[in-house]
Each structure stands twice: as C-alpha cells, then as structure tokens.
Amino acid sequence: EAGVTQSPTHLIKTRGQQATLRCSPISGHTSVYWYQQALGLGLQFLLWYDEGEERNRGNFPPRFSGRQFPNYSSELNVNALELEDSALYLCASSLQGWGVYEQYFGPGTRLTVT
Amino acid sequence: AQTVTQSQPEMSVQEAETVTLSCTYDTSESNYYLFWYKQPPSRQMILVIRQEAYKQQNATENRFSVNFQKAAKSFSLKISDSQLGDTAMYFCAFMKLSNTGTASKLTFGTGTRLQVTL
Numbered sequence: 001e002a003g004v005t006q007s008p009t010h011l012i013k014t015r016g017q018q019a020t021l022r023c024s025p026i027s028g029h030t031s032v033y034w035y036q037q038a039l040g041l042g043l044q045f046l047l048w049y050d051e052g053e054e055r056n057r058g059n060f061p062p063r064f065s066g067r068q069f070p071n072y073s074s075e076l077n078v079n080a081l082e083l084e085d086s087a088l089y090l091c092a093s094s095l096q097g098w099g100v101y102e103q104y105f106g107p108g109t110r111l112t113v114t
Numbered sequence: 115a116q117t118v119t120q121s122q123p124e125m126s127v128q129e130a131e132t133v134t135l136s137c138t139y140d141t142s143e144s145n146y147y148l149f150w151y152k153q154p155p156s157r158q159m160i161l162v163i164r165q166e167a168y169k170q171q172n173a174t175e176n177r178f179s180v181n182f183q184k185a186a187k188s189f190s191l192k193i194s195d196s197q198l199g200d201t202a203m204y205f206c207a208f209m210k211l212s213n214t215g216t217a218s219k220l221t222f223g224t225g226t227r228l229q230v231t232l
Contacts, residue, residue, distance in 0.1 A: 033219060043205065043222040055212070056219055084185060090159060092219045101147045101217045105159035 002027065004093050005104035012112045013081050021076040021109045025093030031055075032074040033094070034066060035104060038087035046089075049074055050096055079114045115174045116208050120223035127196045132179075135191045137206030143167075145189045145208040148182065148189045149220070152202040162204070164231055165189065193228075201230045 005024045013019050022080035025032050034046040045058040066076040072093075078085055088110050092103040127133035138147070150162040165173045165182050172180050177197075183221045193200055201226045209212045212218040 031217060032132075035220075035222075042224045043220075045219045045221065048219050058219070088157065092159075096216045099216060101211075102149075102161055102164060103220060104161065105216070106150075107156075107158050 004091055004104055006089075006106040006109050008090050008109060009107070010110045010112070012114065013026075013062075015081055015083060015113055017081050019078045019111055021078075021079060021111070022073065023075070023091030023106060024073045026104055029093035029095055029104075030072055031094045031096050032068055032072065032096050033092045034074070034076050034089045035090045036060075037090055037108070038084070041087075041110075043090070047076065047087075056070065078111070083113050084110060086113045116143070116146075116221045118203075118206055118208050118221055118223035120226050121205055122226045123224070124157070124229070125229045126229045126231060127193075127218060129196055129198060131132050131196055132192060132194045135193075135204050135206075135227065135228065136215055137189045137191070137223055139189065139208050141187070141208065141210065143210050144148040145211055145215075147211070148180075149209065150178070150180070150189075150191045151205045151222075153202075153205065153225075154202040155183070158203075165202075168185060188203050196229050196230045198232070201228060 031050040036044045048056040063079045071073045088108045090108045091106045094103045146167045148165045164174045177194045205225045206223040208222040
C-alpha cells in the first residue's frame, strides 16, 4: 500500500512569490494535516482538512491557505512568501473513526525562499 | 492550549544499551492520545508507539515501551537493545480528540536527537 506522497520534493521561490505544495493521502484516509517544520521552531500545526472541509487552523497568517479535493488529496498555498517561510512542510493523513488516531507522514517538501 | 516539553535536546547511547527519552505535557483534557514519532536523517516521520490516556497499561512495541504517568503528565520512551538504525530525532506528540471523539491535530515537543554509537 502506498504511503503519503508529497510534491515537489524541493521548491525554491523568491520573496513575494506564491508557492503551491501538494499531498496525496494514504488510500482510504479522509483527513489531511499540514505541519511546518522550521529550523529552531519545531513542528507547528498549520491546517487540517477532512471530507473537503477545513476543520482546524493553526496560528498562521491568512497567507497560508489550502484545500482538499474530492479524491482527498490536498494542496497548501503560501502567498506573498517571506524569508521565514523557509521550512520543511510535512503532510500527514489519517482515518476518521473511533479507535483510529494515528497520523502517517509524507516525506515533506523543502521550501526555500530567497 | 496543550504544551509538550522534551527537556533533553540531545542524547547518546551505545549499541545494545537502553535509553530513556523524557516527555512531559500539560493539558486540562481527560481524553487524549500520546505518541512518539522518530525522524531519521532521511526526514520521513515514522510512528513509533501510541498510548491512550484512558489505559493504565503502558504500551509496548517490540524494543520500544513507554512509561505513562497520567497524574504526573509524563510520557517517557524506553528503547531497549539500541541499534544504529535508532539514530534519529524523536518527537513526543499530544492529540486532543475532536468534538466527535475522533482524530485531530498533533501538538509536538521540540524533539530529542538520539545518537546510537558503536
């Protein structure tokens, strides 16, 4: 069974540009979570999507947005990029149901803003 | 809001020895889950073990076990018979269940970098 996949692996953008990151969850998983892993800041929760709806949002500016498609894949958009947006962006997926709480992570997208 | 604290930024252990990584958390919730994830240098985050807060019995997965002290809000990870492949960053994570009692976001600690040496 395929795991969580993310694309691209690396992304280099200039300050002020927009970045789009993509995530495909494990087959059958309806929830997708996005986390930012910035140097010195640890892993911070960004966004949670389930069944196409945004369920929760972390303490990030509106420049960070996303969506979930009918096939449960998701994309994260970061507008007006700033240097401090440089980080590893991790996507995770999970089932939704009683007794199933594990999140499974993808390999991440390394975003570099210059 | 929940917080997770890992007070050991770095640890080292010799191969075949046992090591314990510490984690404490702060929450007013009564129903939650705790996890340990490892992130090897290749960066893919891997689930190591999970613990349900309502269970008194400590979780065990092969060489990995936890010491869950709910009253003390402590959740340590013990790695027995350490192997070179255990070298990684280890993250403790907390999950408050959603309003419907299902999975929701994870809150992570800052991580402990574990080096296993020969």
